[in-house]
Amino acid sequence: MKKIISILTIALVFSASAYAQGFLGKSEVHGSFETDAMYYQADDALGITDSLINGNVFGFNAFADIIYTLGDFSAGFRYEAYLPPIAGFERSLEGQGFPYLWATYTTGKFSFTVGNFYEQFGNGLTLRTYQEWTLGYDNSLNGARIVYEPVKGLLLKGVYGTQRYYWSKFEKNGRGIVKGFDGEININDVFTGLSDSKVRLIIGGSAVSKYQSDQNPFYKLPKNVAIFGGRFNLGIGKFNFSSEYAYKINDPSAVNKYIYKPGDAFIFSGSYATKGLGIFAQFKRIDNMSFKSDQAVTSNALDINFLPPLIEAHTYMLAAMYPYATQPNGEMGFQIEINYKVPKKSKLGGKYGMGISINYSQMNDIAREKANDTAYIGQSGTMGWKSDFFKFGDQIFNRDLTVEIDKKFSRKFKSIFKYIYQDYDIATILGHTGDPNVKANIGIIDMTYKITSKKSIRWELQGLWTKEDKGDWAAILVEYTVSPHWFVSIADQYNYGNKHSYEQLHYYTGSFGYTLKTTRFALTYGRQREGVVCVGGVCRQVPASNGFSVTISSSF
Amino acid sequence: MKKIIFLSLALLIGGLLTAQEVNSLPSINVKTLEGETYNTKDISNDGKPIIISFWALWCKPCKKELDAYNDNYEDWQEETGVKIIAVSIDDARSTAKVLPFVSGKDWEFEVLLDPNGDFKRAMSVNMVPHTFILNGEGKIVYQHTSYYEGLEDEIFEIVEKVAAGEDVSGKH
Helix, strand or coil: CHHHHHHHHHHHHHHHHHHHHHHHCCCEEEEEEEEEEEEECCEHHHCECHHHHCCCCEEEEEEEEEEEEECCEEEEEEEEEECCCCCCCCHHHCEEEEEEEEEEEEECCEEEEEEEECCECCCCCCCECCEEHHHCEECCEEEEEEEECCCCCEEEEEEEEEECECCECCCCCCCCEEEEEEEEEEHHHHCHHHCCCCEEEEEEEEEEEEECCCCCCCCCCCCEEEEEEEEEEEEECCEEEEEEEEEECCCCCCCCCCCCCCEEEEEEEEEEEECCEEEEEEEEEEECCCCECCCCCCCCCCECCCCCCCCCCCCCCCHHHCCCCCCCCEEEEEEEEEEEEECCCECCCECCCEEEEEEEEEEEEECCECCCCCCCCCCCCCCCCECCCCCEEEEEEEEEEEEEEEEECCCCEEEEEEEEEEEECHHHHCCCCCCCCEEEEEEEEEEEEECCCCEEEEEEEEEEEECCCCCCEEEEEEEEEECCCEEEEEEEEECCCCCCHHHCCEEEEEEEEEEECCEEEEEEEEEECCEEEEECCEEEEECCEEEEEEEEEEEC | CHHHHHHHHHHHHHHHHHCCCCCECCCCEEEECCCCEEEHHHCCCCCCCEEEEEECCCCHHHHHHHHHHHHHHHHHHHHHCCEEEEEECCCCCCHHHHHHHHHHHCCCCEEEECCCCHHHHHCCCCCCCEEEEECCCCEEEEEEECCCCCHHHHHHHHHHHHHCCCCCCCCC
């Protein structure tokens, strides 16, 4: 029976395709795939012994994503396999299947999607589903979405569904059902008299609710939890302001340790931008805003909303040693950034000009007081705490000062200089209980020399100096590239300042890669230090490892 | 499960058989730097070539690539009329920083925001930088991922051919 159905399906699709080719000729297919494979070796200095590996020498993550379009109709799927997942990825991912299947039909002012989809309302404070392959993160909604644009400048969205939780299927009384609505209006588009105004205003609002049955034996939990958000974006000439506020009714969960306090979040950003100069400032406050479709889950999964970490994100090896992650139970802070381009042919700028960028960001805890006399702060089953909206807490989670200068000295030689100061609450963010804040100075020089029009060589010299945690580090990287196909690089990170001499290790790696249009192959051999990899606000712990890794990626 | 695999394979094969060699842009809502909604179907350049480059603030090679394009943009425009559109895939943590960053860099080309990766997904972009070249009819005729010093020369060679109406698909 199954076979007959399969054959029939194939026949149907083929004939439909043939029909499409004959009469419409609009059918399009494209997609992408990637495989990441690791081979692990024992490394006694890293504490990885043969018995610890215990035969598990391979890690393998792969996906294939295909999109089919026929006029106003499109559909697609993604196949994923983790056999078993690479070290550092969530073990629950082990397995294979099709976690992402969807179809969308767009007609005039409407667009309908069924199956799995990704959506973001505003900044994501009320709802954001997304996928990040490098982290193994996917909280897609499985259900239905309608997008409606009745007139230009007015956009309405409705979503309904349940979220992906690795490979486990949705079951009644399991994780919650999510419903959401979002509306956004561009005043200058809708009111035609304002279309030429120098003042541009966009206003938006959203409401999201989660229904989950109460399975908790100790607390009476609300079955329905709602979250509301309002936002605007205001442009006045060279100035731009945007803000969003979101409010969540009480939602006791494992993340906030079952307190009954409502939560809220606020972001305000302002910028001034003119030719060669950009100034940016931002304020942020979060109070008890974790919102997941299962109250009992604490891991990086089933998030309905997104709380962006508003701290400079670093990518250089040593600068990325202490990455910040949003503290959903409470944080407040600000960020200031100036980008300036010293003009060409000026005294400082030289022939090519020079870029200067300065960023300062700070994130503190919020100030908390007892909610009432009989309960301690954060006590389960109570209102948790009271907090003054405008008062910073004493505890510093993260401070970061980054100064970057990039300068082109000649047609062949250019360089980036970077200084970073970090003050990092390793106890709160990485769970190293009892450890003092890490205060680190970091210096980076990145130089590129163009040997010919296609060949170039790049060096990075980096140093990280701190009295805390693992002490001082030095790092070097040399990379040789031949455009558009080849690269070879070697790098070493050396923990020379570790107070234990047996932990003064070299973390060396060698890589080479080949790119042909959109197909990329890369092979890396070496040691990976224990650390945290963060992309877009979600982080995963990566254990120390030694071995080979191969990545093949392609799209068409 | 088997059914799904069969169906997918059938779809894929059926699709590949009927698919044209070149694809056009999907209809996806992205944002302008001023926060306004913009549909990617509206990207056009009066019959001249277009470069679409996906990038992010956290991506060093992307910024190098766009710097290199910016250095050459005036010349390229004069010679071929090409238009460059840089699509930032920065998410909510840094979307508000893109506008002041672009001004600080003094980039001359258009920049769009794709904060939840909708356009990126619809274009099958796995990693950034990923650059597309569109011909005068808005069809994708070339794409490339990753950036090494000097790639801009290669990109411009292709843009010149596209502007002259040559077929560049299948080469390089």
